[in-house]
Structures are given as C-alpha cells and as structure tokens.
Amino acid sequence: xxxxxxxxxxxxxxxxxxxxxxxxxxxxxxxxxxxxxxxxxxxxxxxxxxxxxxxxxxxxxxxxxxxxxxxxxxxxxxxxxxxxxxxxxxxxxxxxxxxxxxxxxxxxxxxxxxxxxxxxxxxxxxxxxxxxxxxxxxxxxxxxxxxxxxxxxxxxxxxxxxxxxxxxxxxxxxxxxxxxxxxxxxxxxxxxxxxxxxxxxxxxxxxxxxxxxxxxxxxxxxxxxxxxxxxxxxxxxxxxxxxxxxxxxxxxxxxxxxx
Amino acid sequence: xxxxxxxxxxxxxxxxxxxxxxxxxxxxxxxxxxxxxxxxxxxxxxxxxxxxxxxxxxxxxxxxxxxxxxxxxxxxxxxxxxxxxxxxxxxxxxxxxxxxxxxxxxxxxxxxxxxxxxxxxxxxxxxxxxxxxxxxxxxxxxxxxxxxxxxxxxxxxxxxxxxxxxxxxxxxxxxxxxxxxxxxxxxxxxxxxxxxxxxxxxxxxxxxxxxxxxxxxxxxxxxxxxxxxxxxxxxxxxxxxxxxxxxxxxxxxxxxxxxxxxxxxxxxxxxxxxxxxxxxxxxxxxxxxxxxxxxxxxxxxxxxxxxxxxxxx
Numbered sequence: 001x002x003x004x005x006x007x008x009x010x011x012x013x014x015x016x017x018x019x020x021x022x023x024x025x026x027x028x029x030x031x032x033x034x035x036x037x038x039x040x041x042x043x044x045x046x047x048x049x050x051x052x053x054x055x056x057x058x059x060x061x062x063x064x065x066x067x068x069x070x071x072x073x074x075x076x077x078x079x080x081x082x083x084x085x086x087x088x089x090x091x092x093x094x095x096x097x098x099x100x101x102x103x104x105x106x107x108x109x110x111x112x113x114x115x116x117x118x119x120x121x122x123x124x125x126x127x128x129x130x131x132x133x134x135x136x137x138x139x140x141x142x143x144x145x146x147x148x149x150x151x152x153x154x155x156x157x158x159x160x161x162x163x164x165x166x167x168x169x170x171x172x173x174x175x176x177x178x179x180x181x182x183x184x185x186x187x188x189x190x191x192x193x194x195x196x197x198x199x200x201x202x203x204x205x206x207x208x209x210x211x212x213x214x215x216x217x218x219x220x221x222x223x224x225x226x227x228x229x230x231x232x233x234x235x236x237x238x239x240x241x242x243x244x245x246x247x248x249x250x251x252x253x254x255x256x257x258x259x
Numbered sequence: 260x261x262x263x264x265x266x267x268x269x270x271x272x273x274x275x276x277x278x279x280x281x282x283x284x285x286x287x288x289x290x291x292x293x294x295x296x297x298x299x300x301x302x303x304x305x306x307x308x309x310x311x312x313x314x315x316x317x318x319x320x321x322x323x324x325x326x327x328x329x330x331x332x333x334x335x336x337x338x339x340x341x342x343x344x345x346x347x348x349x350x351x352x353x354x355x356x357x358x359x360x361x362x363x364x365x366x367x368x369x370x371x372x373x374x375x376x377x378x379x380x381x382x383x384x385x386x387x388x389x390x391x392x393x394x395x396x397x398x399x400x401x402x403x404x405x406x407x408x409x410x411x412x413x414x415x416x417x418x419x420x421x422x423x424x425x426x427x428x429x430x431x432x433x434x435x436x437x438x439x440x441x442x443x444x445x446x447x448x449x450x451x452x453x454x455x456x457x458x459x460x461x462x463x464x465x466x467x468x469x470x471x472x473x474x475x476x477x478x479x480x481x482x483x484x485x486x487x488x489x490x491x492x493x494x495x496x497x498x499x500x501x502x503x504x505x506x507x508x509x510x511x512x513x514x515x516x517x518x519x520x521x522x523x524x525x526x527x528x529x530x531x532x533x534x535x536x537x538x539x540x541x542x543x544x545x546x547x548x549x550x551x552x553x554x555x556x557x558x559x560x561x562x563x564x565x566x567x568x569x570x571x572x
Contacts (some may be wrong), residue, residue, distance in 0.1 A: 154358050155396045159461050160386025160413040251400050254443035
C-alpha cells in the first residue's frame with residue numbers, strides 16, 4: 001500500500017480496491033458530517049434524486065439535453081476536425097486563427113445574432129452550443145496538426161505519397177487517437193456549456209432548466225441530485241468514447257506507463 | 260587510377276563503363292551510372308532579414324555512383340558519408356532522397372521503372388531514394404505488415420501480392436514473427452530492420468541511412484553493419500548511402516567513403532559551404548568485400564588515415 005503514496009508506482013488489484021474503498025468512505029463521512037449550509041447531506045440528495053426522477057421527469061430532461069449535446073458535438077466535430085485537417089493549406093490557417101480567438105467571446109452575446117441566423121428554440125440551442133464547442137475543439141485540433149514534426153511528413157513523402165495522401169496518412173490516420181481524445185474532452189465541455197445554453201434558451205427544457213430553477217429556489221439537494229445524474233451520464237459517455245478509441249486505435253496506449 | 264579520377268573522368272565525358280578493373284580483392288568493372296549529382300548547392304535566406312547574405316550550406320557538389328559489377332555476384336554497394344557535425348551531411352542526404360530541393364544543381368538517379376538495367380537516369384523525386392532516419396521512423400498507427408504494405412502502394416500489385424511481397428521480405432530478414440506487432444512493441448534493432456525493409460520495398464534500390472550507429476553499443480553496431488551489408492548484397496543495384504560520425508563502423512561497411520569538409524582561408528578560418536573534399540576507394544585499397552577485414556593492420560592504418568583527414572575538415 002505504501003506504493004500509493006510514491007510517484008509513478010503501480011498498485012495490485014487488491015490494493016486498488018482498498019484504496020478506493022477508503023477514499024470513498026472518507027468522502028462519504030466528510031459529506032455526511034460536514035457542516036456546510038449549502039451542501040446537503042447524501043440522504044437529502046438521494047431523496048431529491050428520487051423526486052426529480054418521479055415528479056420532474058429528470059430522465060426525460062437528461063435525454064433532451066443529451067440529444068442536444070450529441071447534435072452539437074457532431075456538427076462541431078465535422079467543422080473543427082475538418083478545418084483543422086484543412087489547416088495544412090496556408091489559405092485556411094488565417095480562418096482557423098480567427099475562429100480560435102473566438103473562444104474568448106461569451107455565448108450570451110450571440111443569442112440575438114444566432115436567433116436571426118438559425119431561428120429560435122432547438123436550432124438556437126444547438127447553434128450556440130456548436131459555436132461554444134467548436135472554438136475550443138478547433139483550437140486544440142489545429143494545435144495537434146501544427147505540431148506534426150517535419151520528420152513525419154518526410155516519412156510519408158519518402159514512401160512516394162502525394163501531399164494529399166500524406167495528409168490522410170499523417171494528419172488523419174496518424175492523429176486519429178488524439179482526435180478521439182479531443183472529441184472526448186470537448187464532449188465533456190459540451191455538458192458544461194449545455195446548462196448555460198439551456199439557461200439562456202428555456203424552450204424544450206433540459207437539465208439546465210431544472211438546475212437553474214432549483215438554484216433560484218435554493219433547493220440545493222435537487223441541484224446536487226441533477227449534478228450527480230449529469231456526472232454519471234457524462235462518465236458513461238466518457239467511458240464509451242474511450243472504449244471506441246481503444247478499439248479503433250489500439251496502438252495509442254502501448255507506450256503508456258499507466259496501462 | 261583512383262575513384263576521384265574515375266568520377267572526374269566520367270563527369271568530363273569520358274566513359275569508363277564496363278572497364279574491367281583489378282583490385283586486391285578481385286576483378287570487377289564499373290557499370291552504368293546509378294546516381295549522379297551535378298553542382299548541387301544549398302543555401303538558406305534569412306527570412307527575418309532578407310537583405311542578409313544567404314547562409315551557404317553546400318558548395319557545388321558533384322558526385323557519381325556507378326554500378327559495381329563482379330562476375331557471378333550480386334554486388335551492391337555502400338557509400339559512407341563522413342564529416343563533422345552540422346556540416347551539411349544530413350541536408351545533402353535529404354537532397355539525395357529528393358526531400359529537399361537544392362538551391363541549384365541536379366540529382367539524377369536510375370529509373371528502374373523504365374529500364375531494369377538502370378541505364379536511364381531521371382531527376383530524383385521523394386520516394387525514388389529511400390530515407391531511413393536516425394530514429395527509424397515507422398507509422399506507429401500501423402502494424403509492421405501495414406507499414407510494409409503502405410510502401411508498396413505506388414505499385415500495381417494486388418493487395419494479396421503486396422502482402423506476399425512484404426511477408427517475403429520479413430522472412431528474408433528473419434522478422435516474420437513481427438508482422439502483426441505495432442512499432443511501439445519493437446526493439447530498436449527490430450525497428451531499424453523494418454524501416455530498412457520498408458524503404459527497400461518502396462525505393463527498390465537506393466537508400467540513405469542517417470546516423471544508423473548513434474547510441475548503439477558495439478554489438479548492436481555490428482548487427483547494424485551486418486544488416487547493411489546484407490541489404491547491399493541483395494541486389495546488383497542496391498546502393499546504400501550511410502551518413503555517420505562513427506569512423507570505424509563506417510570504414511567497416513563502406514565501399515566508397517566520402518568526407519565532407521569546408522575550405523579555410525589564409526587565416527585558417529572556415530569558409531562557409533561544405534562539399535565532398537576527399538573520396539576514399541576501399542575497393543581499390545583491398546579493404547572491401549572481405550569478412551573480418553576490420554581486424555587487420557591495413558584496416559587499422561586506413562582508419563587512422565581517415566581520422567587524420569577528419570581532423571582537418
């Protein structure tokens with residue numbers, strides 16, 4: 001067990017079980033007996049979770065939010081990854097640079113413009129979320145493509161590949177594992193932004209609406225319940241993407257110390 | 260007549276091809292020109308200050324490699340490129356491999372696709388001359404077999420034939436069991452062999468190896484030398500350019516050894532721009548094609564001579 005407190009050591013399965021058990025117990029103890037006004041106890045949260053599922057349709061709202069997030073994520077992926085791959089063209093790089101800077105802009109400032117451009121309700125939510133995810137996704141993906149060393153391109157050229165074939169081999173296939181990783185991170189960022197977007201556009205509902213209503217009425221137990229539900233769904237989504245990445249890119253974990 | 264004289268004579272228009280020659284290691288003749296560089300130069304303009312004079316890396320460099328024909332043998336050859344660090348050897352090898360355009364001059368290589376004898380020359384393009392970089396790069400996302408098959412993409416072979424040819428080469432180099440492994444699962448020596456096989460499959464006969472001995476222990480160096488010699492003797496036209504700092508290892512495998520150096524002015528200051536200053540013909544000296552030659556006194560004396568020359572580059 002002493003390895004748990006030394007850097008870069010590995011643990012046996014049994015040691016992991018003990019470690020996780022102890023940390024979970026400490027967390028539950030602190031949560032149960034902690035004396036913070038704004039943090040409800042585990043029992044209250046469980047009760048609120050049950051109520052939210054039965055009376056507020058939490059599962060349905062989660063489904064609505066998941067669908068919006070998935071839709072925005074799909075569009076963002078096409079835009080961001082496509083533009084990042086195309087950043088091999090000097091003519092596209094200024095566009096990428098400008099769009100990357102847009103990550104400093106607040107979503108609230110785009111509500112009116114996007115309403116005119118895409119309409120209200122569902123389309124507005126998806127467009128706002130797509131914008132929010134894309135600027136971060138594009139920045140990270142463009143950085144991945146820009147950091148490809150010359151030796152990698154040379155390797156492809158030395159195998160008689162044309163420049164476009166080299167782009168396919170090096171930037172698309174070669175960076176597939178990193179693309180999956182960026183996708184995973186931005187899928188999570190999508191959930192963070194989603195509640196904000198659902199707060200800005202209340203039509204269709206979604207967990208963002210429940211969260212904001214519960215916060216307004218200081219129903220902290222309900223807030224925690226929704227947060228836990230979102231975290232569990234997000235963790236499942238994270239796990240699924242990681243699983244697909246491992247299946248599609250089995251090479252990516254071969255050199256890691258923590259296998 | 261030494262190699263320098265032969266090369267100069269060829270460049271001046273005289274044709275010593277197929278002239279039978281006798282060296283201490285046997286009879287041979289020089290065949291078709293396989294690789295020729297004509298007044299290749301390389302310089303870089305300072306992008307921040309375009310008014311600055313360009314940085315000259317290579318002065319006009321003309322070299323020629325002719326096929327070495329030995330009766331009854333498939334005799335490829337190894338050309339060693341030696342020179343101090345940062346002098347421009349790697350840039351020259353990139354030019355040879357068609358990965359870097361020279362500022363002026365031309366590189367021609369035999370066009371085996373048009374003429375199997377190698378008599379027809381064509382301007383080099385990336386892929387005509389294979390490049391095995393120092394860290395033996397492979398596509399880490401492809402298996403070993405996948406890495407080899409992708410090298411045959413330019414051919415008209417069917418997928419089945421590509422797999423068969425790649426498998427044949429894996430067997431030839433005793434690494435068949437690695438076919439389904441990923442590069443991350445290979446040792447350094449295995450990576451090197453796969454990288455060489457891949458370039459052999461793609462470039463067919465010409466390979467440039469950049470610093471293949473760096474960081475290797477003496478035993479590993481010997482293994483690398485064996486692999487290079489094996490590749491050289493696989494086919495009559497196989498020509499391997501080895502860029503390295505290790506004088507002994509390079510002398511051990513080379514048939515020709517070219518020393519890159521720079522001129523000096525009257526105050527003994529280096530004049531920018533390197534070129535091939537000295538060429539050693541190890542065949543003429545009887546130091547090529549003989550197993551165990553590196554344990555003999557003539558070889559030791561030769562290494563000392565090269566080392567002496569190296570100090571003045």
